Amino acid sequence: MKQAYQDFKPWLRLLLRRRQRFLLGAILIWVTLIAGLSLLGLSGWFIAACALAGIALAAGLPSSLDIYVPGGGIRFFALLRTVVRYVERLYNHNTVLTLLADLRFRVFGYLTHLDDTSLRRSRAGDWLSRLTADIDTLDNLYLRLLMPPVVALLCVLAVPAFIAIWMPGVAIIVVVTLGALWLMITLGSAWLGFANSYQQTSDQRELRHLVLDQVQASAELMSYRTSAWHQQKISCQEVHAAANQRRLVFKTALGNAAVSLVTGILVISVLWVGSVAMLEGHVSGPILVMAVLILLGVNEAFSVLPAAFVKLGASHAAVKRLNALSTSPANLGKITLPTSCSGPLxxxxxxxxxxxxxxxxxxxxxxxxxxxxxxxxxxxxxxxxxxxxxxxxxxxxxxxxxxxxxxxxxxxxxxxxxxxxxxxxxxxxxxxxxxxxxxxxxxxxxxxxxxxxxxxxxxxxxxxxxxxxxxxxxxxxxxxxxxxxxxxxxxxxxxxxxxxxxxxxxxxxxxxxxxxxxxxxxxxxxxxxxxxxxxxxxxxxxxxxxxxxxxxxxxxxxxxxxxxxxxxxxxxxx
Missing domain, CATH: 3.40.50.300 (P-loop containing nucleotide triphosphate hydrolases)
Incomplete structure (x- = not known):
């Protein structure tokens, strides 16, 4: 883990140069999520309160309900969620494109300092892969491995704090469960899928090389009657890559299943504990419905984490390949030639x-x-x-x-x-x-x-x-x-x-x-x-x-x- 952090460190420093953009993007995602949870919770409370008020009136009991304030709140959160999500998508995609430009600029700078001998050690397609595929893989680092976990962690703190206003005991259950889920999904998914996603990067690179060889050397392969042999080699590589990818998808599905299972059990637990509190008169029915619906909405914050952290190995593989450029023998030179009007000897x-x-x-x-x-x-x-x-x-x-x-x-x-x-x-x-x-x-x-x-x-x-x-x-x-x-x-x-x-x-x-x-x-x-x-x-x-x-x-x-x-x-x- 320490070595992985050292490998990622130069690129994280590059991110910190634009930390204001990163933090603002994370805040926009968090506000979008909170607006969605507020809309879901307030709508649940309003529907439940209206139902109870209607039952009471039907039973001939006196009942009153202010429909304007919660109705206005529902419209406000619906509009806020739509507007903030639109702004967030524009802003964060612009941020990611800017970061990718920074990455390509740095990597291209590494390439310009390599001498021709170093450049000839790899194919032109391999250098192009580093400028495109490897850097695009780091898109997963910025957009999926940093922002969503921060947003999910903020939800782990914000949602229980809100529920604690009415049900402190339930809030403790929620914060412990969600905290454990956050650790399990981030660290567990990364550990579970690291080897497969790391291998996926190598499989894609090898498959790309084989296909390019098939196209560029088609005349030679046909002349020596080895086209079928080379195509079979490509097919074997495809089968190997597909098998590894299936294992990776399976582990991603396991992570999603774990999120659904834990949040489902949490909802049932809160419903059970909250029902006991409601029977004892500590909390009203609409408040309990609101808490349950908010917890159902929290699933949105966690559902994006398994697929991102399962691919941590791919990001690490890309980072190691790019770091190798910075440590390659660079033709930087140390001497400045004297400026003169005549040619040198x-x-x-x-x-x-x-x-x-x-x-x-x-x-x-x-x-x-x-x-x-x-x-x-x-x-x-x-x-x-x-x-x-x-x-x-x-x-x-x-x-x-x-x-x-x-x-x-x-x-x-x-x-x-x-x-x-x-x-x-x-x-x-x-x-x-x-x-x-x-x-x-x-x-x-x-x-x-x-x-x-x-x-x-x-x-x-x-x-x-x-x-x-x-x-x-x-x-x-x-x-x-x-x-x-x-x-x-x-x-x-x-x-x-x-x-x-x-x-x-x-x-x-x-x-x-x-x-x-x-x-x-x-x-x-x-x-x-x-x-x-x-x-x-x-x-x-x-x-x-x-x-x-x-x-x-x-x-x-x-x-x-x-x-x-x-x-x-x-x-x-x-």
Whole structure:
């Protein structure tokens, strides 16, 4: 239990940042419940009092009853319950959505500090699961594990206190019984369903992975005639998950049955003890009816607890997975690079890098030196290790062996903000977001004005196209840039680089997806912009030397090893 509390502690602290919203939400739930109990109890009292008054009048006995005050009270509580419930639903759902946004922001922050090696240890679907499914599971923590128990506990105190006005002995029975029920349902349900709900999270994750594998690798599975085997594996996992879920539902039903049983016995006990008190003249019949109906209504406060606490294990599993992100090796860095107007000296000494679970290193004993403000090109076929080498220079991954140095600093030890200010890279993967053209450009420089944006677009030969669009800079690019062609999306990513002033620039296939004329325009823009920066081009092969002006160093990668053509300091072959 202590370990579970430690696991939940960081997320509970996050909740306490919005404790006013949490408390107000709990109060709204409590007021809604009290209004419902008051409506039920007062209605019961009013009906019973009217019945007794009618019997008395029919028997010729004098009787009087004020119907206006209780009638007004019934209307008041009915209206109060409706209005407060509506406000409570709006307010608490807004609170939960806000808390989920806080959670996703924190988890996404953890992910941004992980290097590429750590990210590759899990599938993309697994990271997405942590951002969605695991965080959504914590919805159960805030909305069902914290608010309802607090509200139920307040009812355990409020209802007996109200009954004690007329029947103190009955109130003692009620508070002891309801208190014991509260402990039994919260702690008992959590203990009873912890293992099954914990397992449910693992079952769902495994089933999700198997289904995604079936879809993504369908061609390979069909080629090797293993589709039926894999489908059978999915079916077995479904059967296993369904069996565990049935056990969980059964335990939830046990909790609900316990609530109904205890509250039913409590109602019968109160009715019996209250009847004795009524016969002795200590309490009137309508008051007894009111007390019994209020206790029947208390069932509403307890009925939501079993299903919530049975799933405590699922919340704990999600929390442990999210906590693992905060304790993962983070590429935070400790060094700030000096700001200068010239590019840095780049040096690699016997650098090797092997991805987890790979037999061969992606980069193998690479050594090179690129003087400050010079330009180089590294060629190689797909899979030769060019992108891995670029990631090493950017500090996104750390070498398995050897040393990488930029301005006499290991890039992986440089602070993220300092790296962002000094290094820039155009990767093969283009990241565009579902926003406008201007919003995607301003990712590189939030303070850039429209004139700077148009200048950057002109440098990549996109300004004419953008001006022809009805919304111009406000043109939506679609999710992942789907509204643009591949070449246009790549040029938008390149335009973002022109909005920055880095000292070292890495360009991975900068002319991919464009025609020869556009490539020459971009090459000319790059030549002017690169100036006295340290530059490395990563390309498959050099087809047109004029696209790489100013390049003085030429290397070639082959299966992770560096091959030099006739001398490291020779210019590009003509």
């Amino acid at each position: 780049v040096s690699l000494s016997n650098v090797s890098f092997r991805y987890p679970d790979m037999l061969e290193p992606a980069v193998n004993t690479v050594s090179l030196t690129l003087p400050s403000t010079k330009r180089a090109v590294i060629t190689g076929a797909s899979g030769a290790g060019k992108s891995t080498l670029a990631q090493l220079l950017m500090g996104r991954i750390s070498p398995t062996s050897g040393e990488v140095s930029v301005s006499d600093c290991a890039p992986c030890e440089v602070l993220a903000d300092s790296r962002a200010a000094n290094f820039a890279m155009l990767s093969q993967q283009v990241d565009l977001f579902d926003g406008s053209l201007a919003e995607n450009l301003r990712i590189a420089n939030p303070d850039a004005n429209d004139e700077q944006l148009w200048r950057a677009l002109a440098q990549v030969a996109l300004s004419d196209w953008a001006q022809r669009q009805p919304q111009q800079l406000d043109t939506p690019v679609g999710e992942k840039g789907q509204q643009l062609s591949g070449g246009q999306a790549r040029r938008v990513a390149l335009a973002r680089l022109f909005l920055r002033s880095p000292n070292m620039v890495l360009l991975d296939e900068p002319f991919a997806g464009v025609d020869a004329q556009t490539a020459k325009h971009i090459a000319h823009s790059l030549d002017q912009w690169l100036g006295n920066k340290t530059v490395i081009y990563f390309v498959h092969q050099v087809d047109d030397v004029s696209l790489l002006p100013g390049v003085e160093f030429y290397w070639q990668l082959d299966e992770g090893r560096l091959i030099t053509d006739t001398g490291m300091h020779n210019p590009l072959p003509q």
